[in-house]
Amino acid sequence: MKKLIFTCIGTIFFLSSCGTSFTLPFNVVDEAPYILECIQEETPKERKKCTINLIQRYINETIDANQKKEYNLKTRQKFEVTFLITKSGNAKVLYMDSSAPVLNEHIIKVIESLPKFKPGKQKGETIGTTYTIPIVF
Numbered sequence: 001m002k003k004l005i006f007t008c009i010g011t012i013f014f015l016s017s018c019g020t021s022f023t024l025p026f027n028v029v030d031e032a033p034y035i036l037e038c039i040q041e042e043t044p045k046e047r048k049k050c051t052i053n054l055i056q057r058y059i060n061e062t063i064d065a066n067q068k069k070e071y072n073l074k075t076r077q078k079f080e081v082t083f084l085i086t087k088s089g090n091a092k093v094l095y096m097d098s099s100a101p102v103l104n105e106h107i108i109k110v111i112e113s114l115p116k117f118k119p120g121k122q123k124g125e126t127i128g129t130t131y132t133i134p135i136v137f
Contacts, residue, residue, distance in 0.1 A: 023128035031121035033085045033129050062110045063137055071102045079135040087126050089117040
C-alpha cells in the first residue's frame with residue numbers, strides 16, 4: 001500500500017501499512033517512543049532526551065569518514081532522514097533528502113538497524129511515530 005501524506009495545521013500525518021492506523025511526529029505524541037536502553041531514565045522528558053542522544057551517537061558511530069573515502073566524496077555531506085518508529089518498535093525510513101545519493105542505501109541500512117524502541121502512545125493507544133533527524137559528516 002502506498003503511503004499517503006496529509007498536512008494538518010503544520011503537522012504531517014502518515015497513513016501506512018506499517019502496522020499503524022496513523023502516526024504522529026516524535027515531538028507531539030503524548031508518550032514519545034524511546035530506545036529500550038533509556039528505560040532507566042525516570043521521566044518521559046529524560047527518556048526522550050536519552051533516546052535522541054542515543055540515536056545521534058549510534059548514527060555518528062556507524063557512519064564515519066571511511067564511507068566518504070569509499071565513495072570518493074570530498075566535501076561535507078548532509079542528509080535529512082524521516083523515519084517511522086513502528087508499533088512493534090522498529091525503525092523504517094520514509095523519506096530522505098541527501099547531498100550524496102550514493103550513500104542513500106547505506107544511510108537506510110543504518111537507520112533501519114537502530115536499536116529496538118518502546119513505541120509511542122497517543123491517548124493510551126500504541127501508535128507509530130515519525131522522527132526526522134539531520135545527519136552531517
